[in-house]
Amino acid sequence: MKKRILLVEDDRYLVKIYSNKLMQSGFDVDIAISIDEAVRKFTHKTPHLIFLDLILPGRDGFDFLKDLKKIQKGKKKVPVVILSNLGQDIDKKRAEELGVTDYLIKANVSLHDIVHKAEELSI
Amino acid sequence: MIVIIFLVFIAISILLIIAANMDSNKKNIPTDSKNKEEERRGQFISIISHQLRTPLSIVRGYLEALEDGDMGKLTEGQKEYVSEASQINGDMIELVNRYLEILSTDSKTINVRPETFSISEFLKEIAKHFSSYAKATNVEIELDLPKKDIEATTDQQLLRNALNNIIQNSMKYTIGSGTITLRLAQAEKDVRITVSDTGIGIPKDQHKHVFTKFFRGKNIIHRSIAGSGLGLYVAREYITALHGNITFTSEEGKGTDVTITLPLQ
DSSP: OOOEEEEEOOOHHHHHHHHHHHHHTTOEEEEESSHHHHHHHHHHSOOSEEEEOSOOSSSOHHHHHHHHHHHTTTSOOOOEEEEESOOOHHHHHHHHHTTOSEEEEGGGSOHHHHHHHHHHHOO | OHHHHHHHHHHHHHHHHHHHHHHHHHTTOOHHHHHHHHHHHHHHHHHHHHHHHHHHHHHHHHHHHHHTTTTSOOOHHHHHHHHHHHHHHHHHHHHHHHHHHHHHOSSSOOOOOOEEEEHHHHHHHHHHHHHHHHHHTTEEEEEEOOSSOOEEEEOHHHHHHHHHHHHHHHHHHSOSSEEEEEEEEEOSSEEEEEEEEOSOOOOGGGGGGTTSTTOOOTTTGGGTOOOOSOHHHHHHHHHHHTTOEEEEEEETTTEEEEEEEEEOO
16 A cells, blocks of 8 residues: 655645655655645545645644644654754754654755655654 | 856845844844844744745756656766756755854854865865866866875865855956966865965955955956855855864955865864
């Protein structure tokens, strides 16, 4: 069975690049371009892994992490990898406090790094 | 690609000017307002991070997909072009990261990651990197290396960024044609790298301002040569972080020598 990834990203070019690469690497990819859509898709079909951007239109990635905490209360947690171009210590700390598994800075990682991360964490 | 890099460069320049103003505005702020000031600074860095890194991430993604053959097999020539574009984009990402590091390291030092490597080989690589641009602008790049290889332990990327800034300046201000020489020498405990050019030089009365932020020589302002005035300032920041020293000599109309001295260990 293919592993399902929820990609929360609003930039249409990055959506195309990341989703194509992940699909070519054998993953099913669900795309959400806003937090509301991400919550809906997460609730409809639980993914094996989430790649989450932080800056999104309206509510941001940190809001999604708070929502996720409530939704997953008492349940098995789905790993979340931040995939953002924000990279200050304060952003990383905040994400860590909200329970993320890993934090990647888009500009500093290759497509292969992202695929490896997906293979490593989507178990 | 060039357009994106140019736009990113312009954006960095503008944003750094704003950042510098934030710095100067900060001087007379009472202590109880400084937290707010820091918060604003943090928000400002977040905006820059997002807006500058995103287009570079997109270019990186497309180029990697092409390199991987996701859009079909590339010819050798296409591979070479894509690989060179990737290298330039990677350099720009590194540059943006370093600028962000400088902006956010108001009180802490730049993060140094030392490694031991051959400085001679490193300089050959840098000369190669600039060779096609040099050829296009009618400038010769020469290497003057000692017979014996010199190894040093320092942060290769920081040194590369500093040298890139210095050489880019030399290229820009060696107008028409000329020569840029990368010279390497070793003293007892130091290694000395000199970038010499036969360019337009810096007016003597401006020598004391050369390493300050946004400095531009008065002999180039009217020549329509693009520049932020940050290259040498940032180079000095890097070299200082490496516990090194950077000096220069220059004569208007004859050229400029910029020398980096670094401890071997």
